[in-house]
Amino acid sequence: MTSADPGPLSMDVDADSWVEFWNRLDEPPADALTDAREQAVRAHVREVVGRDVAPRASRADLEHRFVDESIAALARAGLTGLLIPEEYGGTDDSHVSYALAVEEIALGCGATSLVYMTQMHAAYPILSAGSTELAKQYVPGLVTCETYGSLGITEPDAGSDAASLRTRATPSPDGSRYQIRGSKIFITTGDRADVIICFATVDPAAGHRGITAFVMTGDSPGLRAGEPLRKMGMHGSSTAELFFDDVDVPSDHRLGAEGEAWSILMRSVVKSRISAAAQGVGLARAAYGRALATLRLLHGRSIPQDAQFALADLRGRILQGRLLLLSVARRIDTTGTASTGQVGMMKQHCTDLGWHAAVEAVRLLGPHGDLVDLGVERCLRDVKVTQIYDGTNEVQRLLIARDTEHTMKELR
Numbered sequence: 572m573t574s575a576d577p578g579p580l581s582m583d584v585d586a587d588s589w590v591e592f593w594n595r596l597d598e599p600p601a602d603a604l605t606d607a608r609e610q611a612v613r614a615h616v617r618e619v620v621g622r623d624v625a626p627r628a629s630r631a632d633l634e635h636r637f638v639d640e641s642i643a644a645l646a647r648a649g650l651t652g653l654l655i656p657e658e659y660g661g662t663d664d665s666h667v668s669y670a671l672a673v674e675e676i677a678l679g680c681g682a683t684s685l686v687y688m689t690q691m692h693a694a695y696p697i698l699s700a701g702s703t704e705l706a707k708q709y710v711p712g713l714v715t716c717e718t719y720g721s722l723g724i725t726e727p728d729a730g731s732d733a734a735s736l737r738t739r740a741t742p743s744p745d746g747s748r749y750q751i752r753g754s755k756i757f758i759t760t761g762d763r764a765d766v767i768i769c770f771a772t773v774d775p776a777a778g779h780r781g782i783t784a785f786v787m788t789g790d791s792p793g794l795r796a797g798e799p800l801r802k803m804g805m806h807g808s809s810t811a812e813l814f815f816d817d818v819d820v821p822s823d824h825r826l827g828a829e830g831e832a833w834s835i836l837m838r839s840v841v842k843s844r845i846s847a848a849a850q851g852v853g854l855a856r857a858a859y860g861r862a863l864a865t866l867r868l869l870h871g872r873s874i875p876q877d878a879q880f881a882l883a884d885l886r887g888r889i890l891q892g893r894l895l896l897l898s899v900a901r902r903i904d905t906t907g908t909a910s911t912g913q914v915g916m917m918k919q920h921c922t923d924l925g926w927h928a929a930v931e932a933v934r935l936l937g938p939h940g941d942l943v944d945l946g947v948e949r950c951l952r953d954v955k956v957t958q959i960y961d962g963t964n965e966v967q968r969l970l971i972a973r974d975t976e977h978t979m980k981e982l983r
Contacts, residue, residue: 589621590614593678596860598890604897605667612653612668616675619648625679631807632682632949637763638807641683642690642716645676652714654691654842655698659706660714666842666900670849674896677853678860681953682807684853686719688846689759689808693720695842696768697786700827700835705786709766721764721789722843723755723813724836734779734833738815740771742822742829749785749825751818757960761811762796764789769815770836773829784832785820793818804952840962841909844918845900847961851918851925851954852892858925858950859885862932865945878935885928892924912974919967925954 594617602610623644631638645651653669655661669691677684694713697706712718729735738753751771755761767787774781787794797812827835863882866874874882899917902909929951933940940947958964 586618586622589625589679590617592864593617593856593860596856596863598893601890601893601897604894604901605671609665609668609671612650612664613671613675615648616645616650616672619644619650620675620679624676624683628680628683628807629943629946629949631680633806633943635806637809638680638683638686641680641807642686645683645687646714646716651687651690651716655694655710655714659694659698659710665904666845667897667904670845670896670900673846673849674853674856674893677850678857680807681850681854681950682805684846684850685805685808686760688843688850689722690714690716690720692722692839692843692846693764693766693768695839696722696784696826696835699838700784700831701786702823705824705826709786713766718765719760719763719789720766721758721761721768721813722839723758723761723767723769725755725757727754727756734782736770736772736782737775738769738771739775740773740783740785740820742773747822749820749822751785751787751815751820753815755813755815757800757810758813759808759810761813762799762809764796767794767813768826769813769820770832771815777830779833780830782832782836783829784826784835786824786826787818787820791818791820803955804949805956841903841914843961844914845896845903847957848892848896848899848917848921850957851922852889852896854925854950854954854957855885855889855892855921855928858929858932858947858954859889861945861947861950862935862940865936865939865947869939881931881935885931888924889928892921896921910974911970912978915962915967915970915974918961919964919971922954922957923964925950925957929954 624641627641650672652661653664653672656663673684673688676687690713694710697709713720726736740749740751742749767789769785769787770782772781773783793816795814799809799811802810866878895917899909899913932947933951936947
């Protein structure tokens with residue numbers, strides 16, 4: 572690229588140029604759904620991402636380098652505990668603030684956003700169902716990112732259907748301990764996790780009524796992580812298998828009572844699906860912005876009309892996605908909940924949006940869309956997994972359909 576490079580295309584972009592570029596592309600209708608504190612959080616995240624995250628993204632992707640430095644920068648800025656109570660080192664901010672933060676981080680580096688959100692995903696079950704002692708022991712380290720966390724749910728034969736888990740938790744005769752045996756797959760940060768939330772069953776025949784959650788350390792005897800899996804995207808994060816060979820866990824490390832983990836999981840997926848949706852919007856914005864900047868660099872103010880029309884379509888779709896994301900997050904902030912249909916529409920629409928925007932941006936740039944330095948192809952590779960994890964989008968459509976049917980039954 573030349574000195575005329577508009578900024579966000581460069582691996583070494585300065586923070587001021589990054590902030591100015593994306594400020595210009597903000598949309599007032601989306602801003603109208605946020606308050607002063609949330610806008611301040613977004614501005615702070617945007618500055619940190621421009622200075623400490625985006626400049627490292629390309630190298631992390633090319634070299635499959637874990638994004639430790641980017642995560643540490645976000646932690647130093649006080650941004651890694653937005654949904655965590657102050658007594659555990661967090662800032663107790665809104666779900667809207669959290670969604671904005673994940674969106675801005677994904678805008679700069681998809682892999683960093685994945686590690687970032689996994690920290691919260693690991694902390695939340697401890698806060699929601701663990702004892703005060705467990706929260707004090709494990710949550711502060713997850714907030715400061717001095718320790719990494721993982722959520723152990725998916726198994727080779729149990730993905731979105733978590734009720735089919737086969738990892739077994741067997742209680743000791745005196746009830747003081749459990750032995751956990753089984754395996755997990757596709758576990759984000761699994762190879763380096765210091766804290767693992769493991770979902771297992773005390774009775775496979777009981778289905779979801781047997782699922783129980785435990786918190787354990789990554790160095791527990793009998794716990795082994797496989798080599799990081801080779802992936803299409805998110806190269807700056809790691810994904811691994813976990814193997815549990817009679818891992819001994821004290822009963823006071825159980826989260827809730829036996830069989831209560833299904834409800835813990837259902838509460839947790841609301842957070843994780845906000846995360847995935849925010850990633851989808853952030854990566855859509857990244858693909859759009861990079862495509863727009865490149866087309867201006869190539870054509871000046873005379874961008875071909877067909878490309879103008881395509882960009883106009885993307886701009887509208889991205890705004891729709893941002894409005895949906897923020898509206899559902901706001902509903903959770905104000906009422907404490909949202910229906911499975913609302914959460915499903917948010918996750919499915921926003922992650923499909925990310926994929927569509929990345930594909931369209933690559934198409935618009937022609938041969939330039941394939942260039943690593945521009946970062947658009949990285950958006951394409953990174954965003955695909957958002958349609959798959961945290962409940963595939965096919966599962967989301969099923970949940971939306973069920974929610975619709977439930978609503979119609981209430982009318983009869």
